[in-house]
Amino acid sequence: MITAATATSATPALPAAPSPMRRRDFPGWLPPMLVKELRQGLRTRGFVGALVVFQLIMLLATLMSLSSDFGPTPSARAANSMLAAFFWTILVVQLLLVTPSRALGGLQVEVDARTLDLLVLTRLNAWRIVLGKWFSLLAQGTLLLVAMLPYLIVRYFTDNADIIADFGRCLIMLGVSALLTAAGLWASGVARVLRVVIIILLAASLPTVAGGFGAAFFGRPFGGGNPLSHLFELPFDLVNAVFLGAFFLVSAVRNIAPPAENHGFFVRVLPLLALLPAAFSEMFNADSLALRQLYIAGGFLALVLLVELASARLPMASQWRVWRRGGPVVRGTGYCSLPGWQSAFAYAMAATATWVVFALIIIPTGTPVTRSEAEHAAGMALLGLAAVVFPAVLRSFVRRRFFSPVLPYVAGIVLPVVLSWFTFWLAESRWKISAPKAVMEVFPVSSFFFGLANRNPATLVVVLQRLVALLVLGVALWQTRPYWDRLRALASSEGKAPPPA
Amino acid sequence: MTTTTPLLDVEQLARWFGGVKAVDGVSFQLQQGQVVGLIGANGAGKTTTMRILATLDYPDRGTVRLGGVDIVEYPNEVRHRIGWMPDHFTPYKDTTVSDYLDFFGRAYGLRGDDLSNRVGEVAEFTDLVPLADRSIDRLSRGQTQRLCLARTLLNDPEFLILDEPAAGLDPKARLEFKNLVRVLRDRGKTILISSHILSELGEMCDSLVFMDRGVVVHHGDTETLRRGVAANGTMTINITVHGDVAPLLQWLAVRPGWKLVEERRDGARAEFAGATTEALAAELRRVIADGVPVVDFHRELRRLEEAFIEMLRDPPELRAALPPELPASATHRGTRLTP
Numbered sequence: 049m050i051t052a053a054t055a056t057s058a059t060p061a062l063p064a065a066p067s068p069m070r071r072r073d074f075p076g077w078l079p080p081m082l083v084k085e086l087r088q089g090l091r092t093r094g095f096v097g098a099l100v101v102f103q104l105i106m107l108l109a110t111l112m113s114l115s116s117d118f119g120p121t122p123s124a125r126a127a128n129s130m131l132a133a134f135f136w137t138i139l140v141v142q143l144l145l146v147t148p149s150r151a152l153g154g155l156q157v158e159v160d161a162r163t164l165d166l167l168v169l170t171r172l173n174a175w176r177i178v179l180g181k182w183f184s185l186l187a188q189g190t191l192l193l194v195a196m197l198p199y200l201i202v203r204y205f206t207d208n209a210d211i212i213a214d215f216g217r218c219l220i221m222l223g224v225s226a227l228l229t230a231a232g233l234w235a236s237g238v239a240r241v242l243r244v245v246i247i248i249l250l251a252a253s254l255p256t257v258a259g260g261f262g263a264a265f266f267g268r269p270f271g272g273g274n275p276l277s278h279l280f281e282l283p284f285d286l287v288n289a290v291f292l293g294a295f296f297l298v299s300a301v302r303n304i305a306p307p308a309e310n311h312g313f314f315v316r317v318l319p320l321l322a323l324l325p326a327a328f329s330e331m332f333n334a335d336s337l338a339l340r341q342l343y344i345a346g347g348f349l350a351l352v353l354l355v356e357l358a359s360a361r362l363p364m365a366s367q368w369r370v371w372r373r374g375g376p377v378v379r380g381t382g383y384c385s386l387p388g389w390q391s392a393f394a395y396a397m398a399a400t401a402t403w404v405v406f407a408l409i410i411i412p413t414g415t416p417v418t419r420s421e422a423e424h425a426a427g428m429a430l431l432g433l434a435a436v437v438f439p440a441v442l443r444s445f446v447r448r449r450f451f452s453p454v455l456p457y458v459a460g461i462v463l464p465v466v467l468s469w470f471t472f473w474l475a476e477s478r479w480k481i482s483a484p485k486a487v488m489e490v491f492p493v494s495s496f497f498f499g500l501a502n503r504n505p506a507t508l509v510v511v512l513q514r515l516v517a518l519l520v521l522g523v524a525l526w527q528t529r530p531y532w533d534r535l536r537a538l539a540s541s542e543g544k545a546p547p548p549a
Numbered sequence: 550m551t552t553t554t555p556l557l558d559v560e561q562l563a564r565w566f567g568g569v570k571a572v573d574g575v576s577f578q579l580q581q582g583q584v585v586g587l588i589g590a591n592g593a594g595k596t597t598t599m600r601i602l603a604t605l606d607y608p609d610r611g612t613v614r615l616g617g618v619d620i621v622e623y624p625n626e627v628r629h630r631i632g633w634m635p636d637h638f639t640p641y642k643d644t645t646v647s648d649y650l651d652f653f654g655r656a657y658g659l660r661g662d663d664l665s666n667r668v669g670e671v672a673e674f675t676d677l678v679p680l681a682d683r684s685i686d687r688l689s690r691g692q693t694q695r696l697c698l699a700r701t702l703l704n705d706p707e708f709l710i711l712d713e714p715a716a717g718l719d720p721k722a723r724l725e726f727k728n729l730v731r732v733l734r735d736r737g738k739t740i741l742i743s744s745h746i747l748s749e750l751g752e753m754c755d756s757l758v759f760m761d762r763g764v765v766v767h768h769g770d771t772e773t774l775r776r777g778v779a780a781n782g783t784m785t786i787n788i789t790v791h792g793d794v795a796p797l798l799q800w801l802a803v804r805p806g807w808k809l810v811e812e813r814r815d816g817a818r819a820e821f822a823g824a825t826t827e828a829l830a831a832e833l834r835r836v837i838a839d840g841v842p843v844v845d846f847h848r849e850l851r852r853l854e855e856a857f858i859e860m861l862r863d864p865p866e867l868r869a870a871l872p873p874e875l876p877a878s879a880t881h882r883g884t885r886l887t888p
Contacts, residue, residue, distance in 0.1 A: 068681035069672045070665040071651040080655035084641070084648075091643040161639030165605050166700070169628050170656035307607060308624060364607070366622065 081172060081180020082187075089188050098146070099195060102138050106199050109134045113206045128207040135199055139218065143225035147189045151232030152247065154181045155304055159237065164304055174305035178233060178297055185229050186222070193218055227289055230296035237303025242454070284325050284337065288344055291318050295352065310367040313385035316356065316395050319349035323406050330410055338410045342403075346429075349399055350436060354461075356392035357440040360453045362531070363387055365538045372539055389440040390531035393524050400433045424503065427514065431496040434517035437524050438464075438492035444527040461493065468494030489513065492520050554617070556581045556708060556739050557602070562611035564597050571597040572608070573763040579741065581707075584734045586750035586771075587743040588857060589760035595743045596636065598760070599710050602741065603633040615708060629657075632706035634697050636713035636743075640685040646672075647681040650699060657704040671699040675729065691722025698729060709733065709740045715749060727753055747854050759857060774856050786829045788836060789845040791816040800841050806832070816844075 074083045089095055109131045116127040155178070158164045167177055200218070203209035228250065235246040295318050302311045322345035329338035363386045371382020384395035404426045411422040439460025446456045468491070471484035488494040489505070490512040499505070499513065555578035562575040572594040579585050589595045600606040602613060604624035613620045620627045641649065650668045659667050672678050675695040680688065688696060694714060701709060711730075715723050723746075730753050733740060744750050750757060751771045759767040767774070787810070790797045794817040801807045801819055811818040823829045829848070837843060 068678060069647045069650060069668045071647055076655070076660040076664065080652055083655060084644075084652040087648055087652075088641060088643045161641075162635065162637060163639065163641070165600075165603075165633065165635060166653075167656065168605065169603065169631065169633050170653065170704070171629075171658045172656045306605075306624070 079176060079180050079183075080170075081177050082183050085181055085184030086187060089184055094150075095188060098142065099192060102142070102192070103195065105134055105138070106131075106196065110199060110202050110206075113202070124206075128203070131199070131203060132207060132209070135196065135203065139193065139196060139221055142192050143189050143221045144228060147185050147225050148228035148232040148250075151181070151185055151229040152236050152243070154185070154233050155237040155300060158304070168306055174301045174309065177304060178300045182226075182230060182233055182297065186226055189222060189225050189229075193222060223289065227293050227296070230293045230300070233300040234296045234303070237300055239454075281337065284329075284341060287325055288322065288341075288348075291322050291348065294318055295348075299355065307361075308364055308366045310363075310385065310387055312356070312387055312391065312395075313381070315352060316385060316392075316399070319345055319352050320399060320402060322348050323402065326406060326410060330413070335410070335413055338413075342406055342410050345406075346403055346432075349403060350432060353392065353396050353399075353436040356395065357389045357436055358454070358457050359387055359389055359392060360443075361387035363391070363535055363538065368535060368538050386535070388531060389444075390528035393437060393440065393528055396433055396437060397521075400429050404429045427510065428496065428499055430514060430517050431499050434520040435464075435493040435496040438520050441520060441524045441527060444524075464488070464491055464493035465497065467491075468497055472498075490516050492516060553580060555579055556583075556616060557741075558612075558614040559598075559602070560612045560614075562598065562601060562608050562613065564594075564601060564606065564608050570763050572601070574611070575760070575763070575765050576611075577758050577765060577768050579708075579739055581739055582734065582737050583755045584730065584740045584742065584753055586747075586754035586757045587741055587760065588747060588750060588757055589743075592762075593760040594763040595760055596712055599633075599712050599741065599743060603631055603710050604628055605633070629704055630707050632701035632704070632709040634701045634709070634711045634714060636716060638693050638697055640688075640693075642686065644685050645682050646677055646685055646688070646696060649685050649696065650677075650703065653700045654703050659703070667703060667705075671702045674702070674732075675699040676725075689722075690717045691719060691725065694718060694722065694726060695729075698726075702733075707737075707739060709738055711740065711742045713743055713745070715744055715746055723749065747857055785820050785822045786833060786846060786848055787818060787820045788833075788841075788843050789816060789818045790842050791844045792842065797841050800836065800839055804832075804835075 074086065109127075113124075113127040113131045116124045158167070158177070164177075168174075172180075197215075197218075200209070200211060200214055203214070204211050231246070231250055235243045235250070238246065295315060298311050298314045298318075302315070305311060322341070326338045326341035326345060329335075329341060367386060368382065371379055371385070374382070384391060384398055407425040407429065408422050411425055439457045442460040443453060443456040446453075467484075468488045471488045475482040475485040486509075489498045489509055495513045495516065505513075557579040559578070560576050562572055563570065564572040575594070575598055577585075587595050587599065597606065601608050602615075602620070604620050604627065608621060615627045615630060618627050644652075647668070650672060651664065654664045654668050669678075672681070675698055677692070677695055677699055680692060685693070685696060698711075698714070701711075714730075715726055718726060727749060730740060730742070742750065742754065754771060756768065756770045757774060758765055792815065794812060797817050797819060798809070798812075801809055806823070807819055807821050809817065809819050821829065821832050823832065833846060
């Protein structure tokens with residue numbers, strides 16, 4: 049209802065008494081998105097209910113443990129085992145399953161409610177939205193972890209548990225949770241079908257990820273072995289986790305960012321940054337560490353390329369403007385940072401070349417077999433590059449009106465893998481049909497896997513593999529011409545009306 | 550309408566979705582402090598146009614300038630000047646009215662006393678203070694719209710875009726909302742409103758932009774539109790007599806062109822349709838000179854709905870017949886091309 053006072057006054061009068069609209073629950077310096085998510089998250093029945101139920105379970109288990117005999121009696125052991133089992137199960141479920149699962153709906157809620165438009169018009173940008181959601185989920189996970197810590201101390205008295213080691217494990221779990229939550233946020237903003245695929249992949253890789261982190265963080269710092277080498281590897285693993293987490297987060301940001309924004313540079317610089325620890329290790333003659341980091345960076349580069357080359361977007365004038373006015377290096381970086389698979393292809397060439405240079409320096413010093421190993425790695429890099437570029441090339445020939453643009457891309461990856469597996473099986477079967485296998489050995493994508501499996505293929509096969517790979521790259525280069533023409537048109541139309549799409 | 554530099558200048562705006570031209574060469578201008586209604590059937594391109602103006606979508610062609618700044622090229626520079634109220638509202642879960650406004654206030658960069666003062670002001674303006682602790686998913690439609698308007702006003706924007714703000718409101722809430730718009734206009738806000746309820750737009754707006762199939766078919770003030778000629782090219786006057794209706798009936802019997810509209814026990818109403826204002830004036834003089842006891846006469850105003858329907862009758866072949874150098878959207882600059 050409009051009162052006469054409000055309807056006629058030029059500026060509404062300030063409320064004299066403390067306004068019921070005033071909120072004092074969170075300080076003003078906290079990011080708005082974090083405040084909003086915490087307000088919502090801490091009030092959800094799921095969170096409150098889970099906290100109460102977990103506390104009740106732990107309280108019960110603790111009482112049983114305390115009421116049992118102290119000492120190495122079977123009943124005491126059983127009670128202590130139960131307390132430990134509940135403690136770790138609750139943490140694993142909450143940190144590794146529930147928190148990442150909640151992230152899976154994080155951005156989708158905003159997309160479905162179409163509230164992103166409202167947020168974009170405020171001073172919040174996509175980064176602040178994603179980071180606010182991420183930190184909020186982690187804060188809630190941390191809150192639950194803190195609520196569980198008293199039981200850690202109880203276990204020290206009842207079970208002689210190693211508090212330091214267990215606390216370290218809790219922190220590791222929180223780290224893994226942070227990574228999975230970031231991945232969940234990324235998945236939450238993509239198309240539904242793709243989300244399902246990502247969830248399946250994440251679920252499949254969860255044991256590996258958890259195991260890897262477990263081995264990296266549990267075993268080494270607290271287990272046996274050479275402590276000095278562990279001390280070196282631990283920061284490397286942390287840095288790699290940070291790079292991977294940053295990749296997930298920036299990918300989530302891209303899912304909700306307005307079309308005029310370009311986050312390509314940030315995504316594409318991460319695999320190159322992952323090479324720096326390898327160079328650092330090489331400087332200090334830590335060859336095995338350098339070699340390990342080189343392959344990790346290679347795998348990371350492949351993942352980033354697969355995502356980047358899947359993009360069918362076209363550059364906008366505002367995106368190119370920030371690079372166009374710089375020198376040759378800045379413009380070159382811009383060419384490799386714009387949206388679209390064509391720009392990603394330019395980046396792929398540059399990044400693979402960088403990786404090969406690192407490989408040619410690191411591998412000869414890191415392995416007994418020097419020159420041939422380095423050459424093999426460089427050759428595999430060429431086949432790998434052709435493998436990740438091939439689906440994008442395939443898609444560039446398919447008209448969008450006939451297929452969804454994702455279909456030919458996925459087919460370009462999946463089909464060669466399936467066919468190579470099938471032809472390999474045929475060749476190894478009792479029928480010994482090896483002709484298809486010979487074809488698949490030189491076919492893009494599958495040639496990479498055959499190259500990995502067979503370290504010493506015949507010279508002719510190697511030559512053919514590399515020729516086909518070069519052919520794929522040549523066709524890709526040809527197919528990118530309209531993209532660069534458009535970029536030139538954007539530059540020439542700067543300040544005028546944008547050219548028709 | 551003043552002749553100063555327009556606050557908003559939309560020029561040849563086009564947006565295509567695949568092969569569908571949602572907006573095709575739309576051009577219009579808004580002056581500071583104007584309230585303009587955007588009218589069109591579903592799929593006419595209203596929301597697409599509004600989303601582009603709110604920097605939420607990008608045109609395939611054309612320019613939009615807000616205060617001289619190209620919003621397509623520099624969206625971040627103008628966003629703080631724009632208030633956007635979409636036609637839908639999905640409440641956040643587990644959020645109260647005060648939480649909601651506090652969050653958006655923070656998101657607009659307000660902190661401390663500025664935040665609480667501004668939230669208090671807009672809440673008071675929209676009469677949301679008594680609902681401060683109510684969960685927003687328990688608000689009525691009218692309260693929800695007031696909340697949306699409060700959110701839109703938090704950053705004190707000079708240009709407000711309201712997409713179907715009165716949709717689904719009961720009469721009381723509609724009246725309240727109309728009053729709020731009136732107050733905002735008095736405070737100098739420039740407002741673009743889309744709605745299907747044309748009569749209300751007519752009361753609220755200084756001018757109306759009619760859109761049909763992605764094209765602006767008319768842009769002018771409501772009075773001109775309502776006083777405008779009908780589709781058959783005639784204007785109408787309406788007279789009323791009280792008491793004895795016999796003199797009127799006798800007079801009507803001998804005057805061609807007049808038509809009895811309504812006959813009651815205590816009077817009657819008749820109308821005359823003429824092609825020119827001079828003809829209408831001559832008929833009025835004649836009916837009074839002939840002694841018919843006229844107690845009221847007025848020029849018949851068309852309802853906006855009628856005007857709108859007539860606009861939609863605008864045959865596509867007419868647009869196709871336009872010379873190539875004169876795009877269809879240019880028709881809004883003057884009087885609509887009448888069939």
